[in-house]
Amino acid sequence: MIPIIDLQEEYRQIKLKIQLVIEKILENSSFILGQECEKFEKEFADYLGIRYGIAVNSGSDALFLALRALGIKNGDEVITVPNTFISTVDAISRNNGTPVFVDIDPNSYCINPKLIEEKITNKTRAIIPVHLYGHPAEMDEIIKIAKKHKLFVVEDCAQAAGAEFKGKKVGGFGDIGCFSFYPTKNIGAYGDGGMMVTNNSNTAKLLRMLRNYGSAKKYHYQIIGINSRLDEIQAAILRIKLRYLDEWNLQRQEIASAYNKLLNKTTNVPNGNYIKHAYYLYTIKHKDRDKLQKYLQNEGIETMIHYPIPVHLQESYSYLGYRRGSLPRAEKVSKQVLSLPMHPFLTSKEVQRIANLVNNFSA
Numbered sequence: 001m002i003p004i005i006d007l008q009e010e011y012r013q014i015k016l017k018i019q020l021v022i023e024k025i026l027e028n029s030s031f032i033l034g035q036e037c038e039k040f041e042k043e044f045a046d047y048l049g050i051r052y053g054i055a056v057n058s059g060s061d062a063l064f065l066a067l068r069a070l071g072i073k074n075g076d077e078v079i080t081v082p083n084t085f086i087s088t089v090d091a092i093s094r095n096n097g098t099p100v101f102v103d104i105d106p107n108s109y110c111i112n113p114k115l116i117e118e119k120i121t122n123k124t125r126a127i128i129p130v131h132l133y134g135h136p137a138e139m140d141e142i143i144k145i146a147k148k149h150k151l152f153v154v155e156d157c158a159q160a161a162g163a164e165f166k167g168k169k170v171g172g173f174g175d176i177g178c179f180s181f182y183p184t185k186n187i188g189a190y191g192d193g194g195m196m197v198t199n200n201s202n203t204a205k206l207l208r209m210l211r212n213y214g215s216a217k218k219y220h221y222q223i224i225g226i227n228s229r230l231d232e233i234q235a236a237i238l239r240i241k242l243r244y245l246d247e248w249n250l251q252r253q254e255i256a257s258a259y260n261k262l263l264n265k266t267t268n269v270p271n272g273n274y275i276k277h278a279y280y281l282y283t284i285k286h287k288d289r290d291k292l293q294k295y296l297q298n299e300g301i302e303t304m305i306h307y308p309i310p311v312h313l314q315e316s317y318s319y320l321g322y323r324r325g326s327l328p329r330a331e332k333v334s335k336q337v338l339s340l341p342m343h344p345f346l347t348s349k350e351v352q353r354i355a356n357l358v359n360n361f362s363a
């Protein structure tokens, strides 16, 4: 059996270091908003080349609080894509905003900048590009449109830690960048975790209050916030993993190149010239996707579908009134995408075997 991701192997590689820091935190018994969290916020922001990092409980809370800090409220429209994890869109509705979906560029699976302006109204406040699978969205064009129409940009970087667009790491192009440390992500905690990054000191202050009951000073609550923090054990684990992120991403890129070489051209995944893909997922397209998935499963290859139902066709968002056919490109790829095993410890033999099976099935 070849699993889609191998967290046990990752743990074996760093086991002693992890055990040591967990032991240390248990002995110190400082568990919330301590040294480890503060250090990790700084180290993660430095890694990205961004001024401020504010850690939270999840990527979902990062997106939710980012929109809250930017003042998204009742009836405000926020533009995003339908082919994403549900929480990108929930962040908008949890702030009582209205999600507005823009179709994707079939070459990158990311938001198609050419289709954004026709969806802008006088209620539009922000755009959330999603760097899907680790492939950066077209940030130049998106920022240009946002500036022209005075819109905020919140990057959903949950799948793209370490990815670059034109030599610059994603997260710092817009007003706030949001990361997830869900265990399977390129840098994952041993539980939930997330981070918001920004270059704006006022925004950083506000985010810091929002994640801690709206408080900047103990027993004083200036605004209404929530409890969403990254605990010390997770922060310490993430500090260790951050030191491996570039190396592991490089291994992902090498595995992706091997797949690209071996697989029939029709199934290859997008990778533009001026981007550095983080390859959170290696997701191919196939017209007989469901049959291919069953075939691979019978051969002992685990695969997943990201995502089988676009958000605009989910029951929870039926109130928005989108119908089948309203976002044709996103709908089409949802029927064709299949994520193959991808993690830094996949061997070339395994890649060879998976690619052969996919090619045989297609032949």
Ligand SMILES: *Cc1c(COP(=O)(O)O)cnc(C)c1O
Binding pocket: 058, 059, 060, 061, 084, 085, 087, 088, 130, 156, 158, 159, 179, 180, 181, 182, 192, 193, 194
């Ligand atoms: C994982 C993910 C999130 C949410 O992160 P959590 O930490 O699981 O809350 C948001 N957006 C995308 C695109 C994701 O992949």
